[in-house]
Amino acid sequence: MRIHEVNIFIIKMPLKQPFTTALETVNEREGIILEVIDEQGAKGYGEVVAFSTPWYTEETVKTCYHMLTDLLIPLVLDKQINHPNDLQMIFNHIRGNHMAKAGLETAIWDLYSKLESKPLWTVMNGVRDEVPAGVVVGTANINDAIEQIHVYLEDGYERVKVKIKPGKDYQLIKEIRTYFPKLALMADANSSYTLNDMDVLKSLDEFNLLMIEQPLAVDDIVEHSILQKELKTPICLDESIITYHDAESAIRLNSCGVINIKIGRVGGLRNAIAIHDLCQKNDIQVWCGGMIEFGVSRAHNLALSTKEGFTIPGDLSASSRFWEEDIIYPQVEVANGKVKVPNQPGIGFDINFNRLYRVTTYRENINCKH
Numbered sequence: 001m002r003i004h005e006v007n008i009f010i011i012k013m014p015l016k017q018p019f020t021t022a023l024e025t026v027n028e029r030e031g032i033i034l035e036v037i038d039e040q041g042a043k044g045y046g047e048v049v050a051f052s053t054p055w056y057t058e059e060t061v062k063t064c065y066h067m068l069t070d071l072l073i074p075l076v077l078d079k080q081i082n083h084p085n086d087l088q089m090i091f092n093h094i095r096g097n098h099m100a101k102a103g104l105e106t107a108i109w110d111l112y113s114k115l116e117s118k119p120l121w122t123v124m125n126g127v128r129d130e131v132p133a134g135v136v137v138g139t140a141n142i143n144d145a146i147e148q149i150h151v152y153l154e155d156g157y158e159r160v161k162v163k164i165k166p167g168k169d170y171q172l173i174k175e176i177r178t179y180f181p182k183l184a185l186m187a188d189a190n191s192s193y194t195l196n197d198m199d200v201l202k203s204l205d206e207f208n209l210l211m212i213e214q215p216l217a218v219d220d221i222v223e224h225s226i227l228q229k230e231l232k233t234p235i236c237l238d239e240s241i242i243t244y245h246d247a248e249s250a251i252r253l254n255s256c257g258v259i260n261i262k263i264g265r266v267g268g269l270r271n272a273i274a275i276h277d278l279c280q281k282n283d284i285q286v287w288c289g290g291m292i293e294f295g296v297s298r299a300h301n302l303a304l305s306t307k308e309g310f311t312i313p314g315d316l317s318a319s320s321r322f323w324e325e326d327i328i329y330p331q332v333e334v335a336n337g338k339v340k341v342p343n344q345p346g347i348g349f350d351i352n353f354n355r356l357y358r359v360t361t362y363r364e365n366i367n368c369k370h
């Protein structure tokens with residue numbers, strides 16, 4: 001493969017309803033779509049999942065734009081790339097900036113699979129052509145949460161995640177559990193507790209949650225290990241797992257029973273697959289995390305979720321969960337609790353250019369001639 005040109009689309013779309021976590025309420029989503037084009041005009045698509053502000057990780061849409069235009073894209077333009085795994089070495093001397101790297105890397109995975117005339121998920125040795133769907137409730141208001149869960153269960157979702165934070169935890173989960181005694185339910189704290197909150201975290205054990213996601217801070221791998229010893233409920237790490245080495249440390253210290261893998265957070269599909277493989281060897285369960293993303297990232301998440309270890313439903317919801325109209329065609333749909341993974345080459349979805357252009361706020365072309 002030789003990438004001749006890259007088109008950058010910075011886009012912005014309102015969410016159907018606000019999405020509230022312990023850290024931030026998101027009303028409108030900004031993102032970057034990357035289109036890589038080779039010498040013959042073949043195209044691949046990737047999405048940068050950083051937010052407008054650094055509330056979830058340090059990266060933002062602007063830092064990613066800077067990294068891509070000034071450093072990462074020039075590194076891949078007009079260079080012979082045999083396999084998307086080569087990007088690890090090509091990006092090696094640039095630290096961090098995982099979401100920027102992942103956006104470009106995933107676009108090149110899509111292009112590579114299209115050149116091979118194979119679906120991305122089979123290129124990645126996936127083992128299933130449909131994946132179980134889970135959904136996240138975006139409010140801490142008890143009545144609204146219960147109402148939303150009713151709708152999601154009618155839609156067929158197999159697992160529901162609710163966001164908790166200090167003061168919006170025990171009572172919220174208790175009421176949801178009372179309404180839905182058999183629901184596959186989990187809670188995500190987005191790092192809003194400390195070890196001083198041991199009692200309330202332990203009190204959640206009575207609700208038979210599938211797991212509690214990221215209760216403590218991003219750099220609390222040791223503290224999570226102390227907490228996990230006290231809890232019956234498995235801990236799932238999200239924000240704490242940025243690198244393969246983080247996953248190794250968490251496993252060695254027994255800091256969690258589960259890891260949420262997000263392609264953007266870990267710097268691309270290659271790293272996501274490596275962490276998946278490591279977890280499989282060590283009996284750590286994995287599932288695919290969501291980033292309130294647009295369809296391109298959603299499509300990459302679907303492909304990743306076909307890997308053998310992704311047995312727990314991920315944050316894989318329909319396009320319509322967040323968007324009036326997504327930027328891919330067809331939109332992602334959930335039927336009987338599952339999302340079908342397409343069999344067309346690459347990510348298997350087309351870009352809905354009408355929609356993409358309408359939500360684009362800035363566009364730039366970078367090519368070899370520069």
Ligand SMILES: O=C(O)CCC(=O)c1ccccc1C(=O)O
Pocket residue numbers: 056135136188190238289290291292293315316317
């Ligand atoms: O895309 C989704 O389904 C929402 C997933 C979610 O909870 C989330 C969304 C944005 C940032 C962080 C997280 C998280 O998993 O912590």
Ligand SMILES: [Mg+2]
Pocket residue numbers: 188190213214238239260
């Ligand atoms: Mg999370």
